[in-house]
Amino acid sequence: MQPRKFAKVATPLPGKKGADVVKKTAQYVSPSISRFYPLVVESAHGSIVKDVDGNQFIDMAAGIAVLSTGSTHPKVVEAIRRQSEKFIHYSYTDFYYANIVELTERLLPLISGSFPKMAYYGNSGAEAIEAAMKLARNYTKRPIFLAHSGSFHGRTMGALTLTASKPMQRRGSLPLVPDAVHFPFPYCYRCPWKQTFPECDYYCVDYFKEQYLEKFVPVDEVAAYFFEPIQGEGGYVVPPPDYFHKMEFLRDEGVLFVSDEIQTGVGRTGEFLGIENFGVTPDIVTIAKGIASGLPLGAMIARADVMKSWKPGQHASTFGANPVAVEAALATLEIIRSERLLENAKRQGGKAMKRLLEWKEKYEIVGDVRGLGLFIGVEIVKDKRSKARGEDEAKRIIDYCFKHGALVITAGRNTLRIIPPLTVSEEEFTEGLDILEEGVAQVNSATVRG
Numbered sequence: 126m127q128p129r130k131f132a133k134v135a136t137p138l139p140g141k142k143g144a145d146v147v148k149k150t151a152q153y154v155s156p157s158i159s160r161f162y163p164l165v166v167e168s169a170h171g172s173i174v175k176d177v178d179g180n181q182f183i184d185m186a187a188g189i190a191v192l193s194t195g196s197t198h199p200k201v202v203e204a205i206r207r208q209s210e211k212f213i214h215y216s217y218t219d220f221y222y223a224n225i226v227e228l229t230e231r232l233l234p235l236i237s238g239s240f241p242k243m244a245y246y247g248n249s250g251a252e253a254i255e256a257a258m259k260l261a262r263n264y265t266k267r268p269i270f271l272a273h274s275g276s277f278h279g280r281t282m283g284a285l286t287l288t289a290s291k292p293m294q295r296r297g298s299l300p301l302v303p304d305a306v307h308f309p310f311p312y313c314y315r316c317p318w319k320q321t322f323p324e325c326d327y328y329c330v331d332y333f334k335e336q337y338l339e340k341f342v343p344v345d346e347v348a349a350y351f352f353e354p355i356q357g358e359g360g361y362v363v364p365p366p367d368y369f370h371k372m373e374f375l376r377d378e379g380v381l382f383v384s385d386e387i388q389t390g391v392g393r394t395g396e397f398l399g400i401e402n403f404g405v406t407p408d409i410v411t412i413a414k415g416i417a418s419g420l421p422l423g424a425m426i427a428r429a430d431v432m433k434s435w436k437p438g439q440h441a442s443t444f445g446a447n448p449v450a451v452e453a454a455l456a457t458l459e460i461i462r463s464e465r466l467l468e469n470a471k472r473q474g475g476k477a478m479k480r481l482l483e484w485k486e487k488y489e490i491v492g493d494v495r496g497l498g499l500f501i502g503v504e505i506v507k508d509k510r511s512k513a514r515g516e517d518e519a520k521r522i523i524d525y526c527f528k529h530g531a532l533v534i535t536a537g538r539n540t541l542r543i544i545p546p547l548t549v550s551e552e553e554f555t556e557g558l559d560i561l562e563e564g565v566a567q568v569n570s571a572t573v574r575g
């Protein structure tokens with residue numbers, strides 16, 4: 126094992142103080158929340174997280190893709206402090222304040238499409254999705270939503286209607302909002318049609334037309350097509366390059382394109398929005414997670430003509446566009462620009478990708494490596510030939526990382542996701558990947574030995 130500069134774990138995990146928090150959480154807090162491992166955070170700065178027992182970890186999870194500028198970036202903290210001293214809340218549902226205008230003026234030019242746009246603000250990803258669902262129906266006067274199996278769009282009743290990555294998410298909550306139709310996502314490593322790209326010539330699109338539109342989905346009753354440009358919770362699945370472009374025939378039928386950028390947005394893929402990598406301009410975009418570096422803020426940005434179909438009172442949320450969160454978002458956008466974080470995501474992501482692709486050659490359990498920028502998935506399998514999902518193996522790898530001072534989580538059933546803050550330094554990231562590689566190598570040897 127190499128000497129560590131950042132990762133320092135000196136107690137069993139959780140340590141004594143951490144174990145107490147874990148125990149009391151189980152006693153008092155809803156059991157609906159699932160956790161990867163017992164990390165009990167005491168403080169976090171940049172890409173380094175400390176727990177209550179004094180252990181130190183390299184952050185490769187960014188608080189689940191939220192800490193775009195790292196934890197407690199001084200400019201974000203200063204913006205929060207400044208605004209907190211002025212006013213913390215004065216509901217934008219009924220009154221006005223200026224920083225919402227400032228944020229919107231900065232944000233809109235970053236969103237693809239040269240047409241006029243408008244923004245609606247809520248507090249979370251699911252709220253942004255709910256708003257997009259309501260707006261799409263209101264504008265089109267159509268009932269149906271299209272979404273992908275494997276997708277994740279949130280857990281409130283509307284958003285959950287679109288979410289389809291794990292049965293557990295819906296268990297006990299049915300029925301949901303009628304009428305959502307799910308169809309397969311182009312997951313080339315596990316092609317649902319057992320085809321190979323590019324020889325398949327996008328059979329997935331033909332299949333959708335033949336088996337859905339020609340059989341049971343009246344396209345003129347579809348309000349919107351919701352998609353993640355790269356599936357997140359579904360397993361970090363990157364579609365083939367022209368997929369969304371080939372789906373654009375739906376737009377001729379009046380279907381709105383809604384790009385859920387809640388995980389892929391705010392620079393994570395090296396572009397401001399994930400969909401920019403695929404050359405398609407959506408009508409509606411949803412953003413949350415990384416936009417305010419950890420403060421709760423969600424945005425639903427739409428073509429102005431679509432947004433203007435709403436009349437006063439049709440949608441709002443008391444806490445939406447909280448002025449402190451808005452200042453944090455303004456600071457986040459300024460940091461992304463001044464610290465050239467899109468370039469950092471591309472450069473560091475590119476370097477990491479090169480190294481990870483070598484693991485694919487080196488380790489039997491590394492089935493696939495995919496991603497863009499600092500949005501990277503490593504799919505773990507039992508062996509390359511069968512591609513049997515290495516769920517237990519992936520779990521053992523993230524446990525190894527945790528015990529050795531790196532926070533790595535999974536996506537889907539068996540994919541390791543690598544999403545450090547966009548500010549991560551090369552030295553921190555390299556050490557994090559070193560720990561991850563040790564974990565992969567250890568689990569690989571145990572699996573290969575059988």
Ligand SMILES: Cc1ncc(COP(=O)(O)O)c(C=O)c1O
Nearest residue numbers: 249250251277278279357387388
């Ligand atoms: C793509 C995507 N959409 C929506 C959501 C829901 O966001 P929130 O948890 O803020 O409601 C998530 C959260 O993980 C997400 O990844």
